[in-house]
Amino acid sequence: MKNPFYFRYLIIALICSLLGAGIIIQMVRINYTPFAQDLIAKSEDYQGVRKTIYPPRGTIYDRKGNILATNQIGYEVGIDLKNVVDPETIAFAASTLLEELDYLDVFAMASTEKRADENRYYVLSSFVSKEKVEELELLKENYANRRLETKSIKPSLSGLVWTPMQQRVYPEGTLGANVLGFYNYFSRENAQGVFGVEEAYNRLLTGKPQTVFLPNDPYLVEALPDIEPGASLVLTIDRDIQSMLEETLDQALAWSGGEGGTIIVADPKSGEILGMASTPFFNPNQYWKYQETFPGITPYNRAVGTAYEPGSVFKVITMAAALDSGAAELDTTYNDTSGVYWVANSWPIYNWNYGAWGVQDMTGCMQHSLNVCLAYVAIDLLGEDLFYEYLQAFGFGRSTGIDLASEANFPLRLPENNQWMSLDLATNSFGQGIAVTPIQMVTAISAIANDGKMMTPHVVRSVVDKGQQYNVTPQVINTPISAQTARDITEMLAYSLEEEASVALVEGYRVSGKTGTGDIPTELGYTSSLTNASFVGWGPTDDPQFVVYVWIEKPTISPWGSEVAAPVFRDVVEQLVVLMRIPPDDIRMQMAIE
Amino acid sequence: MKNRILQAYKQAPWRIQIQWIGLFLLGLVLIASITGVYLSVSAQAAASGRKIQSLERQITNINNEIAELTSDLAAARSVDRMKSRAQALGYVPLDPHQAVYLEIPGYNPQADLVLAPPRVNIIVESPSVLSSYRTSLWDWLVQNIWQTPALNLQPVEEMTP
Numbered sequence: 032m033k034n035p036f037y038f039r040y041l042i043i044a045l046i047c048s049l050l051g052a053g054i055i056i057q058m059v060r061i062n063y064t065p066f067a068q069d070l071i072a073k074s075e076d077y078q079g080v081r082k083t084i085y086p087p088r089g090t091i092y093d094r095k096g097n098i099l100a101t102n103q104i105g106y107e108v109g110i111d112l113k114n115v116v117d118p119e120t121i122a123f124a125a126s127t128l129l130e131e132l133d134y135l136d137v138f139a140m141a142s143t144e145k146r147a148d149e150n151r152y153y154v155l156s157s158f159v160s161k162e163k164v165e166e167l168e169l170l171k172e173n174y175a176n177r178r179l180e181t182k183s184i185k186p187s188l189s190g191l192v193w194t195p196m197q198q199r200v201y202p203e204g205t206l207g208a209n210v211l212g213f214y215n216y217f218s219r220e221n222a223q224g225v226f227g228v229e230e231a232y233n234r235l236l237t238g239k240p241q242t243v244f245l246p247n248d249p250y251l252v253e254a255l256p257d258i259e260p261g262a263s264l265v266l267t268i269d270r271d272i273q274s275m276l277e278e279t280l281d282q283a284l285a286w287s288g289g290e291g292g293t294i295i296v297a298d299p300k301s302g303e304i305l306g307m308a309s310t311p312f313f314n315p316n317q318y319w320k321y322q323e324t325f326p327g328i329t330p331y332n333r334a335v336g337t338a339y340e341p342g343s344v345f346k347v348i349t350m351a352a353a354l355d356s357g358a359a360e361l362d363t364t365y366n367d368t369s370g371v372y373w374v375a376n377s378w379p380i381y382n383w384n385y386g387a388w389g390v391q392d393m394t395g396c397m398q399h400s401l402n403v404c405l406a407y408v409a410i411d412l413l414g415e416d417l418f419y420e421y422l423q424a425f426g427f428g429r430s431t432g433i434d435l436a437s438e439a440n441f442p443l444r445l446p447e448n449n450q451w452m453s454l455d456l457a458t459n460s461f462g463q464g465i466a467v468t469p470i471q472m473v474t475a476i477s478a479i480a481n482d483g484k485m486m487t488p489h490v491v492r493s494v495v496d497k498g499q500q501y502n503v504t505p506q507v508i509n510t511p512i513s514a515q516t517a518r519d520i521t522e523m524l525a526y527s528l529e530e531e532a533s534v535a536l537v538e539g540y541r542v543s544g545k546t547g548t549g550d551i552p553t554e555l556g557y558t559s560s561l562t563n564a565s566f567v568g569w570g571p572t573d574d575p576q577f578v579v580y581v582w583i584e585k586p587t588i589s590p591w592g593s594e595v596a597a598p599v600f601r602d603v604v605e606q607l608v609v610l611m612r613i614p615p616d617d618i619r620m621q622m623a624i625e
Numbered sequence: 626m627k628n629r630i631l632q633a634y635k636q637a638p639w640r641i642q643i644q645w646i647g648l649f650l651l652g653l654v655l656i657a658s659i660t661g662v663y664l665s666v667s668a669q670a671a672a673s674g675r676k677i678q679s680l681e682r683q684i685t686n687i688n689n690e691i692a693e694l695t696s697d698l699a700a701a702r703s704v705d706r707m708k709s710r711a712q713a714l715g716y717v718p719l720d721p722h723q724a725v726y727l728e729i730p731g732y733n734p735q736a737d738l739v740l741a742p743p744r745v746n747i748i749v750e751s752p753s754v755l756s757s758y759r760t761s762l763w764d765w766l767v768q769n770i771w772q773t774p775a776l777n778l779q780p781v782e783e784m785t786p
Binding site: 090095098197200206263265498500606609611612622625 | 702724
């Protein structure tokens with residue numbers, strides 16, 4: 032029997048089915064409208080935030096563990112619009128306490144329509160000091176108390192927020208800034224090390240930033256991934272030596288009227304740079320003032336970034352080449368009859384005083400710094416092929432590979448180059464017509480102070496990464512001369528200083544060294560009366576533990592390296608032996624015997 | 626006769642009703658139990674999530690504090706500050722000729738600075754979140770109810786202070 036209500040049931044079922052189907056269709060349709068996409072995006076926005084976590088930048092230590100660069104807390108102050116109640120008070124407080132902010136600008140930001148999600152947060156200022164933030168905190172508290180008393184919603188700093196973040200700090204200020212470089216942390220996403228160690232080791236120091244999603248839903252919260260801080264570096268630099276060098280250089284420039292200068296102290300046995308001072312001095316804590324300190328093409332670190340004609344300090348290299356190749360012996364003589372040496376019968380070479388010095392052995396040539404003698408040695412004894420072979424073996428014409436950014440290199444002009452002339456061989460022999468950087472000179476001289484072995488100069492001693500320490504192993508670049516030649520040159524230059532009663536001599540310590548006075552080329556030739564005064568020395572002569580290189584640019588008190596750079600060398604060594612705990616020779620010998 | 630036999634073995638209607646009600650109640654209790662367990666685990670997960678967030682904030686704050694103290698310490702020990710403190714205490718720079726040198730056996734002023742142990746084989750660390758916080762309810766049920774737990778055959782180690 033047919034149900035009398037069958038038709039009615041059918042109608043109701045049909046209506047319900049249609050309603051259900053309609054709802055499902057509408058749900059699907061809504062999901063594919065642009066409005067739905069907008070809603071989904073908004074809902075995702077409320078689910079949490081995607082944040083890039085930057086690991087703390089690695090710390091830089093000197094060789095004794097003193098901190099040269101680390102991080103401190105700065106605060107980002109911003110406006111969280113959804114919590115803003117009182118834009119006027121926020122604008123007043125922010126513009127009063129943070130000087131760089133303008134009341135009207137902050138007020139406009141704080142009054143922005145709150146619902147527009149792309150405008151929900153404004154950054155007002157980055158890296159605000161802790162003191163300023165403490166003042167803001169106090170103000171916020173005072174306003175809260177006042178609101179309680181008056182039972183009103185104003186004045187209020189609600190919506191003004193500050194977030195701590197790490198910023199780079201150099202606790203020693205200008206000390207070692209030319210070696211350290213700086214980190215331009217203001218533009219967080221594009222921040223990177225600039226110059227020096229900060230640039231050369233930027234990738235290691237930075238670590239690996241990670242982007243993570245921080246959900247608001249507690250069910251979805253997970254522990255943040257372990258983000259390793261950037262690697263820390265232990266430098267070869269000794270903070271006390273560096274401080275002494277910078278002070279000495281500063282005094283030397285004030286006394287000599289020099290335009291600029293550099294002093295390098297290195298350990299010849301390992302290639303470690305113990306100190307490297309260079310002017311102008313710069314405070315990396317205020318790196319945005321870089322252009323003021325280094326206008327135009329002023330080098331950040333002239334010890335590695337400037338090539339110059341070094342003058343007679345280069346004679347050490349020429350003499351080392353001559354003795355090592357056998358082209359000359361210690362007792363080989365040169366008879367300087369006229370004080371002039373003619374190159375290819377066309378170009379005259381004169382001594383520094385335009386005088387003739389008679390018969391001189393090789394020690395005499397170095398002692399009196401005779402240009403004519405060295406030109407004779409290079410042209411008549413060594414020859415161009417051998418001379419330039421030795422120069423290349425000593426590393427001239429290519430970078431030393433020091434682990435500092437922006438190392439300059441001036442290519443060697445070789446006989447196979449079209450521009451090379453035979454005059455170049457003569458002038459190169461006494462350090463003119465050739466441009467070298469102070470670090471190239473130190474590297475080459477380290478071979479003479481280290482029994483012929485030339486070490487790679489470096490400023491990083493260890494890297495500490497992921498809880499493990501990796502020590503840098505000193506590397507031999509080349510052995511351009513024999514140990515015997517190195518000792519002969521060392522002895523020759525110690526004797527020369529003693530015979531000349533040089534102002535470079537240090538009481539109680541036997542040192543070897545050579546002065547240099549380099550003429551400065553202009554567009555019209557060597558017409559300037561200004562010079563580059565240099566001195567390179569090492570000691571103690573029997574067991575060299577340091578190489579010191581001094582370059583004073585354009586001194587006005589005297590043009591001579593022997594009068595300007597040599598006393599600076601002495602001042603440095605007198606303090607250096609104390610800092611390096613090197614006893615005077617007699618005590619050291621006595622200790623060795625015992 | 627056949628009908629009589631069927632009637633004799635047929636359940637009474639009230640009995641069938643009771644059986645259905647019993648089954649329904651059993652299902653209800655089962656659902657309630659599962660819901661209870663689920664809610665309990667969810668509550669724990671939420672509490673743990675909040676705790677994680679709080680601990681992460683603490684880690685950040687502690688790291689910031691460490692950074693702050695490190696930079697303060699470095700500034701307090703900077704060359705300029707040390708020099709001025711030394712001068713205030715009456716110290717003067719050493720004249721090299723007044724230095725007295727003593728040989729101390731075993732002392733090496735140029736010794737390497739050790740900030741961390743030297744390189745060793747890398748040990749992969751276990752995740753910091755306990756597995757119980759990363760297990761779904763279903764995994765937990767499978768693990769603890771339907772599978773026989775593995776026998777713990779590890780020797781008991783003597784605890785030492």
